Amino acid sequence: MIRVILPYHLRTLAQCGAEVTLDVAGPVTQRSILDALEARYPMLCGTIRDHVTKQRRPLLRFFACNEDFSLESPDAPLPEAVASGKEPFFIVGAIAGGS
Numbered sequence: 517m518i519r520v521i522l523p524y525h526l527r528t529l530a531q532c533g534a535e536v537t538l539d540v541a542g543p544v545t546q547r548s549i550l551d552a553l554e555a556r557y558p559m560l561c562g563t564i565r566d567h568v569t570k571q572r573r574p575l576l577r578f579f580a581c582n583e584d585f586s587l588e589s590p591d592a593p594l595p596e597a598v599a600s601g602k603e604p605f606f607i608v609g610a611i612a613g614g615s
Contacts, residue, residue: 518549519604523576526564526607530557535604544599546578547590564607579606 517537527534538552547570554561565572570590572578577586580598597603 517601518544518552518598519601520549520553521604521606523607523609525609526560529559529563532557537601544594545591546585546588546594546605549594549605550590575610575612577608577610579608580604 518540520536520538521534522530522532522536530536536553536556538549538556540548540552542548550564553564561567563573564576572586572590577584579585581595581603583595585592585594593599594605595603598605
């Protein structure tokens, strides 16, 4: 079981708790986690990744094991702690702004 922590706005849209658990077949990557998440919660399609290009939306970041994986390849394997369910995969809403 893969554990995923969602930001408040996506929790509200999916009508779920802060943490969801997913079954992911094959290697555990950003792509496989997001595919499983969108299959379970279809209302999230297009909110985390673009519908067509499947690129990460600009104001979302991905973290695992205290590391930022946002700029890594979507097909790169995630740490074993995430694959085993010890550590969650975080989807974090970034904050933009300035003076």
